[in-house]
Amino acid sequence: GNSVTQMEGPVTLSEEAFLTINCTYTATGYPSLFWYVQYPGEGLQLLLKATKADDKGSNKGFEATYRKETTSFHLEKGSVQVSDSAVYFCASGSSNTGKLIFGQGTTLQVKP
Amino acid sequence: EAGVAQSPRYKIIEKRQSVAFWCNPISGHATLYWYQQILGQGPKLLIQFQNNGVVDDSQLPKDRFSAERLKGVDSTLKIQPAKLEDSAVYLCASSFGTAFPDTQYFGPGTRLTVL
Secondary structure, eight states, X not given: OOEEEEOOSOEEEETTOOEEEOEEXXXXXXXXXXXXXXXXXXXXXXXXEEOSTTOEEEETTEEEEOBTTXXXXXXXXXXXOGGGOEEEEEEEEOTTTOOEEEOOOEEEEEEO | OOOOEEEOSEEEEOTTOOEEEEEEOOTTOOEEEEXXXXXXXXXXXXXXXXXXXXXXXXXXXXXXEEEEOGGGSOEEEEESSOOXXXXXXXXXXXXXXXXXXXXXXXXXXEEEEEO
């Protein structure tokens, strides 16, 4: 069945460091790919998405590129801030039903 | 624009008791989802409604879980009887259309503890 695998956390970085959170997926067909973020005490919110191969999603300085050949959607940010501390979830979405399959989440902690 | 509303925010019950959660999606959203998020894991879809109808309930434990979406708006999710392993956050999400992919908007969740 379809699945999403993320790198295990927690990831601890200093402010202004470069961030990469790895995400790979298995799916039948051509899913859409998403990154959701959950800040402390808040609900899940969409960070960025890509709907087809080679698309790049971007938002708030974060980027991820849909790589069909490596079945990956790695999240990157050039310079993290303390306010980026949160749990990040990678997800694949069915183009037929919209059903999301989530990875297990990666906790990011950014220290000043 | 108001977001997805859920209540209660927290619930503590003993095993074998019953519990119900309520969700009010964003106005005009046709599709509604219930997810279960166990601590340390990503959310898992329990059931998806499109207007009044069920699109996917393949992962809903139907011997104890039930859900309905009357009039295509609000939805309730019920557990009867609850088990210890049902302790989790129950998330409701909604999306605008019936064409996918479509952005899902999540509510704050209901944290259920079963003792």
